Each structure stands twice: as structure tokens, then as C-alpha cells.
Amino acid sequence: MLRSLSLALLRFVVLVLVAGLAGATLVRVAPGFSSDEQELTPGLSSESIQAIRQARLADGNVPRFYLHYLNGLLHGNLGRSQSLNQPVRDLLRDRLPVSLRSLGFALLLAWSFGLALAVGAFRVKSRWLVMAADSSGGALISTPAAVLALVFLMMRWPPVLAVGLLIFPKIYRYTRNLIEECLEMPHIVVARAKGVGPWRLLSWHVVPIAIPQLIALVGVSISMGLGALLPVEVFCDLHGIGQLAWTAAQSRDLPLLVNLTLVVSCLTIGAIMCCDELRRVVGRAAA
């Protein structure tokens, strides 16, 4: 038990560190790393422009930067944002809770709606309910996040609801397809023919089959949620890490982007690994 936990922790740390290094490399290789909007200030001398470029290239050597960064990280120093001229630790301390709250709320909403409608469609067997759920899911997934978020803002509703509604169709669609597929399995067809009630059918036959994939979906829904949160935070000026990431990306702010990559990796990889573990536990219990 302890060994497997240690191995999982080691895997987690390695993956997160590799993600940080790969993220830093992607930022460094992308064009525009050594450019700064400040260069276009009218009247700036050649020496000043060169000095600005040199300052940008100070972190140009990725391995050296990363080692230096990790050394700082061990001492609690996350570096300083180039674009916002503030310690990254302060920025994350202010903004991470905002995003985590939004993400938690959005996922709760999406999973509640998604599961409720998928189960409802199976339980009620109403063609109209299925059509309504399918259409609303289709409409939401076809609407750009920015448009949906702005509509919410105009209506003075919390924009984070929009994030939930953007993830909901994915949860609903996967869940419904899984339930439908399970219902076609021979032993479930037999159980239905024998008159097993819908709730019993769901809890005894469908859930055990669908649960591993649903648990995997829980893990990746964190990643989906973060993906949906970014545009909403940017368009609605929510002061979370999504907005921070966009600002950092625009100005190729390497220290900030590496920290954000690590945060996102910790969240996604951590969630996925927890779900994997849960799946194993559920699998053992089912066996």
C-alpha cells in the first residue's frame, strides 16, 4: 500500500516537473519571446531597445532557467512576473482561490445537470425530455464561451454558471451514451425482460459497468473545466488564473507561465491520478 502510494507520488512529481519543463520550452521556442511591446515606444534609443531585449532574453536558456526556478521553488520563491511586475506567489495567492471556487462550482453544476438529465432520460423514457436535453446540450456546446459568458454578464447572472453550462453537454453526452450502451448488453436485456425495475437496473447492472468510465470522465472534466474557465475569465474580467494565463501568454511571461503550467498540471494530473486510484478501489470492490 505504502509502496504503491510512494510510486504514485513519484509519478505525479515527475509528470508535473516534466510538464513544467515542456511548458517552459514551448514558451521559449514560440516566436515573440524576445519582443516587448515597449520597443515600439516612439523616441526610444537604440541602446534602450537593446537593453529591453536583453532583459527579455535573461531567461532565454530554458534548462538554466528551470533549474534556477526549481531551486527558488524549494525555498518558496516562485519568481517575479515580467508582465505584471509582481511576485508570482502573490498573484497566485490572490487568484488561485477565485478559479478553484469557480471550477468547483462549475463542475458541481455540470455533473449534477449532466447526470440528472442522462438518468432522467433513461428513467422517464420521455422522447420530449431526451429531445430537450439533447437540444440544450447541442445549443450550449455550439455557443462560443465568450458569447455565453457575455449574455450571463448582461443578465447580471454569475458568469461562472456559464462555465458549468459549457461542460454540462460533455458530461451529459458521455453519460447518456454509456447508459444506452449498457442497456443493450445481453444480461441487462435479460434483466429488463424479467421485469427488473428501472432503479434496480440502473444501480445493480448499469452503474457497475459504466462507473470506471465515469470516474475517468470525472478526472478529465477538471481539464475540461479549466479549458472552459479560461475564456470566461478573460471575457468577463474575473480575476482568476485563466485571466492571468492569458495576460502571461500574450506577453510571453516565462516565470508566470511556468508556474501556471505547474498549477494546471498539479490539478489535472492530481485529479486524474486520484480518479485512477478510485477506479481501482471500485474495481476491487466489484470483484
Place this chain on the structure above:
Amino acid sequence: MRAKGLLVSLVLLCSSAVFAQNGGELRFCLRSDPKTFNPLLVNDDASETVRYLTAGFLLRVNRLTQQPEPELATSWKVLDGGKSIRLKLRPDVRYSDGTPFSAADVAYTMQQLLDPSVHSATSDAFRSGEGKLVTRVLSPTSIELTFPAPVANLISLFDGVPIISSASPQKEMAALGPFFVAEHKAGAFVLLKRNPNYWKKDVQGRQLPYLDSIRLDVEQNPDIEAMRYQRGEIDLINTVSPAIYEKLSSVNASFVRDAGPSTDAEEMWFNQVPSAPIPAYKKQWFTSAAFRRAVSAAINREDVARLVFRGHAVPAIGNVPQSNKFWFNASLRPDAYDAAGALRRLQSDGFRLENQQLRDKSGNPVEFSIVTNAGNRSREQMATMIQQDLKKIGINVNVVTLDFNSLLERMTQTFNYEACLLGTVNGDLDPSSQMTMWLSSGEDHIWNPKEKTPATPWEAEIDKQMRIQASTLDLHKRKAAWDQVQKIALEQAPVIYLVNKDSLVAISPQVKNAQPSPFRPQAYWNIESLMLARR
């Protein structure tokens, strides 16, 4: 009838004065968090806004008259042909924390500003030559500054020099301006409070500013900013897009004001860098003045102004907008839209039109790409209109939008582009602010930066005229040289100027004494005089 009108106007004027009051909080938005509160290190718009509202300056250029006016310096005298300046300072002035202001602060500020680690346009402009600045404090209210070489436009440069305290325990946070920074929540807002020691009074002897405080909310999205303005949550928007202007205007005409053409221009240019990684035959087109003039004439600027800017822009003539009253060369006329004339010009330069496709002497189809920054809707629309206009003379244009840093790298380092569409923001009206753009050796000589020697005779002539205007204090000589530069720029079209945008501002009817200017900061340049009506 006229008397009746006058009476009504008087009543309205009086009533606005009666209902306006001292105090209150003005609210508006910053596009981003200020990067610094040190006024000497400012290089972003948000920090510049805070600096404008909090810092004290020796003099300021009046945004309406375009003339320098005394502030902390009551008078000045330029000596040694622009190499020195003697300033007489206002007595009995204190910083927001009570520290007295004196000539030592001016000396300290100038030394800090010219520190080699400070990189700003103002400090670079003062660094006129090899050597150091010599400051001589003649008395607590008098100082003489001597630069290593004459500085062009010396007086107006002080409009960009915020005076910081040499003695205050609060260092650069001690303010000499109308407000001081009272609170800052990163990413959310900056709260400025009235400086109780501000030196300025109104004509009735009342202490300025009238406002108690200013709250600057950080709001990146202009659409949301407009929505908040419409809901009355903020009182002004310093710059609004034409689309938002129209929207707000349709709600209430008094919500918005067009302050007239600004100094901001939209322009395009062709890459003329000899080492650029583009085909040689294209370089030949781009270095041909006839080709550039033909492209310029084939663009319908009136349509661009009418459609993209909804009529809130004027066709640009050259590098100096008409709104720059003194320096504009009034004898110049814009390139009139003339597709047929453009085609004739191209044909005389060896191009030919075959099956609606223009070809050069060697038979290469004339096709190029225009890059512009993504996310700027008006530029994307302008590029699309240019694409359509040039198609009429057989030129195919590909429009490519890039994120700003990628675009900047192509423009300034790799030179891997063919034509670029961008805008310039010109805060300074004086030609000396454009030295680095027009000198062939300049970094901002965008079509071919940092030439070792002028690549063409006309660039050599521009170099000569720019040096003349920079080396003399005689305004008429400077104007003549600058006029000549404008004329050459129009004839050679290294940069094709498209439109000068109007300054569009949104100021709530609740804000009294607002006099929007075409120049930055358009809506609040007279911040100490702004008042709020009772809410």
C-alpha cells in the same frame, strides 16, 4: 429671441454650477494593472494614468491650446542654444506627506531619470550626447540644468518629467499632483485620494482638485467597460471604439463626445529591408516609389473612415495629422482615391494587367501578404478593405493576423513579412519625438531599420532635414525642415498613412467641467477641475 436663448443658457450654466459640488468619487477603468507606481519607470498605459493623476510636473502642455503652461516651474529660460535651462520654481509647495518641494528635488529627479538603467523615451530624449547632466541648485526655488549637447524641444520634454522627492520617507509615492495613491488591490482597483497639500487653486481661490477621490477599476474588456458605464457604475471612458460610441450615443447622445481628429494614425508599409527573407522580385516592387504610390492611390481612405470608423476618422495625409496645428504642413493634400490612376502609374513602372491579374516586368503575379495584430477588429477590417481595393487593380493580398509579440518579432528582428498594417500613437506633437522613425539609422525606421548609410537619396535628404530641425531653436527653421520631411514622406510613401482617428470619449453628464481633448489623456487632462453633480 437671441436674448431668450442667452437667458436659458445662463440658467442652465448656473444650475449646473449649483448642482455640481466639491467632493465625491470619480470612477473609471484601467485596461490593466499598473506595472509600477514609480513615476520615472512608467512604460505602460495604466501606470501612465496613475502618474498623470498623482505626479507633479514643472510644466504641462495644455491639451487644448497645445502650448506649455507653468506648473511647479513658474518661469524658465533656455540657454546656450538649447544646452541649458534655468528654471524658477514655485515656492511653498509640499508633497502629499508634507515634505517641502525644492530645487534639490528637481536635481534629484533629473539624476534619477538619466540613470543608465532607466529606459524611457523621455530619458533618451534628454540623453543628447556623450557626457553627464550637470545640475546647479541656485537657490531652493531656482535651478539650472546643463545637458552634454543641445536638446531639441527641451521645454516640452518637461511635460513628461514627474518630480519625485529626494527627502520624503515615502520616496516616489509622495505626490505633488492633485491625488495620491491611497490603496491598491492587485488586479482589482487603485484608489486615489485628494492630495491635501496640492498647490493649485481655482479662480475663486478654492483648493483644487474638487474631487475627493478617484477609483480606477481594472477592466480589460472594453465591452464590459461600456456596459458598466451605461449602468452608471463608472463615470467616464477615456477612449471608446466607434462601435461602442454609436451604441452609447443611441442610448443617450450626451453620453459620448467626439473630440476631433487625434494624433493617432493607422498606416501600412512595405518591408524594404535588404536582408529580409522575401523573394528578390518582391523587394524590387517594395523599393519602387511608383509601386508604393500606386498602392496608396488605390486605397479608398474615405471608405475606410466611413465604414471602419463609422465616420469618426479623417483620411490621413502624412506623418503629421492635421490636428497638430503648428507642425502640420498645410500645403499637402492626401492621395486621392484613383484606381485608374494607380494602374497607369504601375503600367508606367513596367507592370501589366493580364486577365485581372497584375504582373511585373518578369511576369511574376503581384501578390503580397499584409500582417496585422490579431484582436484589433478595425485593423482586420481595414486590411480586408485594402484587399478588396487592390484586387481592382489586379493585386492579390493575403491578410494575416498574428498575436502582437509574434508580429513584433517579425517587424523588428526577423523581418519576415511583406507588408504590415499597424497604428501609431503620438503623444508628443514636436517632430523631435519622431527622430528615431525618420532618421535612416533609427530603430523605428520601420520599413528598413538601422541603415548604416541612407539607402536612397530621399532618405539622405530626410536625415539632413531632421538634423536641421533638431539642432536649432529657431521655430521657423525647424518648421521649414519638418515641412520638407512631410513632403518627401508623401512623395515617396515609405509609410502609407490611411486615417487619423477621432478621439472618442464617454463622459457622464454627471461630470462637470469636462473639456475632452484630442490629445492624451483625452477625457481627464484637466482632472483637478472636474466636478461631480449630486448623484
Place this chain on the structure above:
Amino acid sequence: MKILHKIALAVLLSTALASVFARYIAPAGYEQQFRDEAQAGPSLQHPLGTDELGRDRFARLVYGMRVSLFLAPLAALLSTILAAAVGGVAGFCGGWVERIVMGATDLFLALPWLFLLITVRAVLPLNLSPMTSVIITFALLGVLGWAPAARVICAGAKQVLQSDFVWGARARGCGGLRLIRVHLLPSLRPALAAQFFLSIPVFIIAEANLGALGLGVSEPLPSLGGLVCELQDLVMLRPEPWRLAPLVVLIVVIGAFQVLLSKQEVHA
């Protein structure tokens, strides 16, 4: 439900026909600028009015559909195949193969791919034709969009492989490719179908957003995603309901896909 399926089929067919024969249906070219009729409301000449530059919105819609509705399903198919391959292999092999492949998938989910896209734009020539640019963009979306589904499919594959009927099949000597074809793939179909269906609108909109990086459809060629994203200023600036047409078309087409896909699932 038969009628619904027929309607869905009719919708997709008519959309496809409208896109193919856009030249004959559209009242004008998608790039033609009627500069004196900019921002006009619907009329006989311009059924959906004109945009800021005076271009016919209806023409842009039918041409935009052609680009998006042909390429987005192909990209969705590519991402679904990749998800099936990666997730299926990991689930089927298990052990260290699964750990490595899923570790790479997790890494894939966490990386800022935005910068890869910026780099791809940098290595592409600026004079790409709009059509080449959009094909490359959809291909990129297909290549980058597989990771979340791969995780779910891996979990599904493992579940199926541990089920009684697979043990039975194995005991009867069924193995390798036959096991994958007969037992694994049919069981994974719901997750794969969901991935395919969900990717289509997501890719259509993502293509428009990639315009910010110089990828995607470039002017004057329209795309459905680009037209839908323009609704942002409709929300804020102008309440012109006819401008909702691209969104309505996208929703209807996605709905039609949904209906047809569920029909295929039922009959498979």
C-alpha cells in the same frame, strides 16, 4: 422517431447541398463589399442583411458552412481515431504500456499548447491560401483534441477486458485483433461517438478562435465559427436578431448529427 431521423437527414443533406452550390444560392460573392449598403437589415437583395463592410451575410453563411461543416467532422474523426488508438492500446496492453501512454496523455492535457500553435504559424509561409490555412488548422485541432477521450476510452477498454464475456472469448481462443474488433471496439462505441459528436462544434468554434494566432480562415473567406464568434458584439452592441442565423444553423446541424448518430448506435 423515424420522422425525426428523416428530418435530420434532410437538414444535413440540404446543408451540404447549400454549401456545395453556394455559388448559385448566394445572392453575391462572400467577399463582395456593397460599401453603400453597410450594416443593412434583411431585404430581398440581402436576406440576412450586410455586415460592417457591406458584405452579404447570407452569402457568407453558406460559404462559411462549406468550410466548417466539411472540415470539422473530418478533424473530429481524426481526434476520435487517435483517442481510440491511444486509449485502446493503453487499456488493451495494460501494465507499463498503460502507465507510459497514460502518463503521456496526462502530460498532454496539462501543457500550454497555445505556444505550439503560435510556433506552427511561425513556420508556415505568410502567403498561405485561406483554404490551405484552414485545412492545416483543422488538422491541428484533430491532432490535439484526443487526450480527454483517450483517458475515458482506456478506462472503458480495461473494464471490457475484465468482463466475463471477454474472459469467455479468450478461453475459446479468441485473441488479438479479433478480440479488439469483435468485443472491444463495439463496447467503446458510446465513448467514441460522444467524442466525435462533441468535437464537431468545439472544433468549429476553436478554428475561429485560432484566428487570433494567424491560423484558421483568413479574410475574406468566411467560416461558420468566425460568424458565430461575431455574435459577441451582437450581445454587447446591436440587438439584430437576424444575425443569430449562423448560431441557429450550427445548432440545427449539430442536432441533426446527434439524431443520426444515435440512430446508428441503436441499429449497430
